Amino acid sequence: MAEDPTRTKAPKARAIPPAPRSARQLDQIVLSTLKAGLPYSAYEITRMAAQQGSPLSAMQAYRVLVRLIHRGQVMRIETLNAYALAPEQGSGFVVCRRCRTARTIVLPDREPDMRALCGTVGFSLSTMVVEASGLCAPCLGTLK
Ligand SMILES: [Zn+2]
Structure with a gap:
């Protein structure tokens, strides 16, 4: 179908792609x-x-x-x-399962124990992440 040359077309808005x-x-x-x-x-x-x-x-x-x-x-x-x-090496997260906040805590060095435990099953430990879930102090306070 031929276009009608008397009709003007609105220029198409082109989104400018973001620079890579x-x-x-x-x-x-x-x-x-x-x-x-x-x-x-x-x-x-x-x-x-x-x-x-x-x-x-x-x-x-x-x-x-x-x-x-x-x-x-x-x-x-x-x-x-x-x-x-x-978190820093030797720390972990405690996560409140009620309000979903997370805090970093410093842990006593458990890596040697964990490394030894892993070694008993022939596993070489490279990183250890501790994440504990429970209730934070404010949420515990609302339950009392
Ligand atoms: Zn909480």
């Missing part, structure tokens, strides 16, 4: 959202990144999280299905 960002830039976007210290879901990370003017797709966020976990910079908190900056 390097893996390092994407890592920094995710790390900056986690610097608040709280655990966030991948969805919350993408929402916060957009609010900061650096939108990420969910797929980009997951790829970055996998990379940061592999590097030991980020940890997945299974209880919350969320991600947080990795």
Whole structure:
């Protein structure tokens, strides 16, 4: 079908694709959202990144999280299905199952015991993550 040359077409609005960002830039976007210290879901990370003017797709966020976990910079908190900056060596997370807050706690050095225990079954320990779930003090207070 031939177009009518007398009709004018409105110019199509074109979305300008964002400039490609390097893996390092994407890592920094995710790390900056986690610097608040709280655990966030991948969805919350993408929402916060957009609010900061650096939108990420969910797929980009997951790829970055996998990379940061592999590097030991980020940890997945299974209880919350969320991600947080990795705690210092020799610390772990306590997660409140009622209000879903997470705190870092310093642990006594259990790695030698765990390494020995793993050795009894021929397993070589490389990292050890402690995540404990229960009730935080404010939530316990509401139950009394
Ligand atoms: Zn709580």
